[in-house]
Amino acid sequence: MGLIDKLISTARRSSPWLLHFDCGSCNGCDIETLACLTPVYDVERFGVVNVGNPKHADILLVTGTVNLRNREVLAVLYEQMPEPKVVVAIGACGLSGGIFREAPNVVGGVDKVIPVDVYVPGCPARPEAIIDGVVLALEKFRGKALAVL
Amino acid sequence: MQTTALALAVLGAALLLGGLLSGLDRRLTARLQSRQGPPFTQPFFDVIKLLAKERMVTNPWQAFSPLATLSAAACALLLFAWQGDLLVILFVHMAGGVFLVLGAMASPSPYSQIAGQRELWQMLCCETLLFVMAGALYLTTGSFRVSGAAALGEPLLYRLPLLFAAFLLALTVKMRKSPFDLAGCHHAHQELVRGVFTEYVGPHLGLLEIAHWLEVVLYLAICSLFWATGPWGMILLPLTAFLAVIVLDNVSARLTWRWMLGWGWGAAFVLSAVNLFWLKG
Amino acid sequence: MTIQPGLTGSIFFLSITGSSMTEAILVVLIIVPFFAALACLLIRSTACRACIVIATAAMLAVSSLLLQGPLAPDAGLRWAGLIDPLITGCDFLLLAVMFYLGCRYRHPLIVLLTAGQLGLFVRLEFFVFAKDRGHALFQVDVLSLTLVRVVCLVGGLICLHAIPYMQAHEQHQNPARSRQPQFFALLLLFLGAMNGLVLTNHLAHFYFFFELTTLCSFLLIGHDRSKEAMDNALTALWMNGLGGLLLLFAIQGLYGQSAMLDMTGLAAATAGNQAALLPLSLLLLAAFTKSAQLPWQRWLLGAMVAPTPTSALLHSSTMVKAGVYLALRFAPAFAHTLLAQGLMLAGGFTFLAAAALAIGQRNAKKVLAYSTISNLGLIFACAGIGTPAAVAAAMLLILFHAVSKGLLFLCVGTAEQQVHSRDIEVLRGLCARMPLTGMIAVLAVLTLIVPPFGMLLGKWLVFEAGADHLVFYLMLVLGSSFTLLYWVRLAGTLLASGQVEGFKPERQPLLSRFPLVALACGAVVLALGAPILYGRLLPGGQTWSAGRGGVLTTAVGSFPLDVLFAVAALLGLLALFGVSRAMAGRKAFPYLAGANTRLPDHFVGPMNRPVRAMVENSYLAPFFGEERWTLWVNLAAAGFLLVMLGGALWQ
């Protein structure tokens, strides 16, 4: 079974499908995340596809602060992703609430709602940093249980 | 026993080919978009990863549908390999589409249900054209068996140029490329999320992806009938068609299904009918 | 518990041995239902009625299976002297009843048509027909055997299903006096009439049974006595009355050509006779009205107001098959003529147009009705093509259609009693509410559209037989695509639900469940036996390599039935495994853009309110709506009929 395990493990690290959720971001990190897909950065080189559907995603990229309304959405999206999955919080807001942490309708960072595996700092985070975060997230798959074939 | 081994070999080859074609598609598309794109082997990694993910269904039927779709696709392909009856191949292939739609409509998600409907309109277009093509095959070769095309002695394309144009439309639809990727293209930034595939998760999605490879291979195999005089024609014509569809995808916006049903399909049907009458007359 | 008269009868007849065995079976098939009907009418006890119906159904089923062709040439002849005047007498009675009905409901058209029939019938009976008729009274060949078995087996099961159905129906309707005795009497009477219709070889007798089914149909459609029901019943009566009149004219013409009333003899004798084409075309027109072909579809659509067993039995499985039976019976007479071409095109057009109109329907029973019309069109077209392969395909289609469609009607009926609607949108998610009925309905739909099941096999044969006729082939292709569309949509709609838990079959009476399960099994088993059936259905003398290694081979193609069935069976097993694994996994809610609530199909909408995510199918009224298109489609169909008639006159 060693071979199959290895194959699955390699496949997981070679085929990260992303779900990007804008969780109250100022769009700064969002457009940088989107920019990662475009010719200059082209993350599809690493097999990354932006799927836009939690049910198909392996990695959840969250930008922005959590507020009282979108925290439910964030929790639902996380729940709807099939295992194994990792979460990457992007930008100062995703990490801690950033500059908005004292604003009236802000709960704080992403890790207040769901477990975060990788934190990508920056305001906004640069595309290179985001790619780096995704690569770090891929390594997290090593630690996750090999499910279910 | 020998037959089983042979069948497995055919399926294995088709899987390999389908996966590589899918990889070629992604890489070529990336190149046309000034990107480098993923490695050719990317689709295999995708599928292996999907097969090893968690199972989640919103309706038990969704666990059944992918299996049925995959076996229909495999069956149709094997029938083709055994030089079967094109009508039967199309019927079996159609059954795969039926189960795909049933699985999509079984989920309570409005996205996949609407997509199921759209997929039906799509099937209406594709299947009609293919059945007309089967009729044309009969008229030219006197048989519905795909072996007839090779026995004809000259490329079918000479006699069915208009039908080939119509076939390209069906191929575009089947490869889920714009202008007709009404539901469920790979890069799914569209109103229906990922169309009929929205609710399929992990292994089930993986099976559907494999079924899709096989279907594309089947379509290209059918395409090869248009130039079945020798191995070169049988390789080059489908390859050209495949590349043409990818290029078309990259130089056009997606049109709506109403357009497809009205203009696209209308024109294709008329073209193929004209071709048929011309053949007969 | 009283011993039923039918039962004693059957014991009596079974004791008769030897060559008269077949005659005994014929009697059971045709006469016993009449007595059973009488018993139903007289005995008002519910339990007794149920017993009578069950016994009759069982007896008919057994008899139909025991019946074997061909008959001795003199079968039944010794009773001809008794039967002939009896039927003539009944004919007058029947026409008188219809005339009375026309007067009572002040329907001048019915009065006129019936009067016409009466006049013509009197003329024929007393001044034209010779008294000496020395030919076989009955005809048992593959065609009639197929139909008899459909009538007795499918029809019997439908009658069983009707017992609990009508009980519930009356509870819902709550009439002052139970009308079930009449209902079941009519059902059984109808079975007898239908058996007579397909077994008789005498054209005048055929006319009687033809009219008798019309009357049964009228009474059953009007069963609920509502205004709508009566209107539709009258429509059915006058349209079928017109068919009867046309049939009489045809009989007159045919008799004029060859001075016989022997149906098989006539079909053989008139072959190649140009002058016979006009009466033959009238015959076909009569068949068209009976089978509700365009432009006569209105009565069948209206008939859907009747209780569902009526729709299942008369208006999809059996009575409407009388028309195609007539066409197939006389197919040799007009084979390879312009008339046949016209028939093929008219049938093909009906197939296409009715399928298109079915797409625009959201009333489940009307979808079934349109689909019936559409399939009958296909069978007519087969009669038009006229090759042995096409005729065999037609019989396969009759068989498979009757089983699957009857089953679907029963499913819809069963569901309708629970949800009190025929609207497809209300039936949405039926599989969650009524898992057994729902899944059987889905299975029934699958048997209609997915290989290796029978309908597809039949359709495949039609494709291959019709590929030489381009226009028809295009109609066939388009019509098939449309058919696929509305069936898959219906099945998908029934499936749509967010249920993840295991299914528990709903509770229902045994008599409701048994026909459903039996028909479902029948559909699957029949499909498996299709190559054998096909081999049997082909007329003698033709050699077809059917059934070698489970591959059905024709001159131009092959259908690997066994392989496909093996795949389907394997798939079924795998699926069972896959489904159970998937259901053991984590429960999932559908994707609702992340705004899910704790209910599977609700999302958080504006103002924080939960909103139910809903889907309704697209019926695309502008493209497929019947209000908009019926007139045009009917005009086109009338055009095709004129072409057909023109073809007859030209030659």
Added chain:
Amino acid sequence: MAGTILPFGPQHPVLPEPLHLNLQIEDEIVVSATPAFGYVHRGLEKLADIRDFRQMIQVVERVCGICSMIHALTYCQGLEELMGIEPTPRARFLRVIWSELHRLHSHLLWLGLFADAMGFESLFMQLWKVRERIMDINEATAGNRVILSVNVIGGVRRDLDSGQTAWILSELAEVEKGFSAMSRTILHDYTVQKRTRGKGALSRSQAMELGCVGPMLRASGVSQDMRLLGYAAYGELEFAPVVEQDGDCYARCRVRFAELGQSIGLIRQAIAKLPAGDTSVPVKGRPPAGEVVARAEQPRGECLYYIKANGGKFLDRLRIRTPTFANIPALTVMLPGIELADVPVVLLSIDPCISCTER
């Protein structure tokens, strides 16, 4: 039973931002669309209570990452007016340059997303490839790709030397070449026109009545552009608003596409006329008690800041009316009657910035 009800958002692949639309559909034609908001609401105007008027520059830059420079610009201009400060001429021209760079990157971004919404992925990729040059200019001149943080009260914090301006001009030439090469596809391709022409059309009077701003208004035939107010150095530069008459998605696309060229022209003019001198004036003290309304033209249209100071370090009231906030009501009028497949196209045609709308 009223047809189909579909949740569109808050997480949806078409629109990266979390807007929710409750779509009622019949036969895939939208019958009604009710929006729901609040998924990116932070309440940042309230931060003025705890951040002083200078710190608030950092906050308003993050109202929206895509037009952050112009948010800060509007805010600073408002305070300058309130405090009676005149920024230096060089600062005013530099503000124009960065403003127009921002407009360029925003419009290229929008054109890309718009192409993606109609399923034209390769066009999206090419446009974003061109856009990266603008991002490079931003990064080279301000140190950050998206949020530039160049504005201060009284001027700007950074300067451009002649080498940089020359480089900017050469880069802009490349950018111009890049998007001009796509003009035939964007403006004349059959499939693009099929998807955009006649979709979501607003007449001139409708657009005015619904209070539309920016390219939305200009696409409906109203020649209104806040830059005509002459703030910063716009009064000294030559330009005319781009106006189209049809008011549909295609017209909006044409307006924004033409504004790409206009922005490049403005940057060239500004660089050519760039006066020498300091980039900012020193600012002492706190804003005096009083109130002011400041407006500027963002890529999405008119942005309005209302600032009320009480003489203290903290502002009494800061109110931001962003352009998308003004354009959302038009959406609820445009969506009914269109096909479901066109919802993304029409939705994106207002260039929605939900982060701006909700703040």
Added chain:
Amino acid sequence: MTIEADRIDSVELCRAVAAFKAKGCRFVTITCVGADQRGAELLYHFDRELALSHLRLTVAGDEVPSICGIYSAAFLVENEIQDQFGLRFNGLVPDYRRTLFLAGEDSLPPFRRKSGPDQEE
């Protein structure tokens, strides 16, 4: 420095706004300057040919007439003010009932001051 604005009260509001509409003005927005228990101050901004005009409405209590009937686009900003300041606009369509941005009725309006603006320090 203050903005030049016509001071009006709730009764005159609709007539004044309708007058702006008749002049062909574009409705820009409403700014709620401050609200507390005693009342609120609202600024209505209109634009005509790049020139802004303002109305300053002083409200006693927390009930304000909605101008949705005149400028339908005002629904968004009026809902926002309901959310943030806890005012109530009469005749607002659609009325989100203080759920435009926030969770609902029970949350406190975040921008509403506890006392009048004058007493704040």
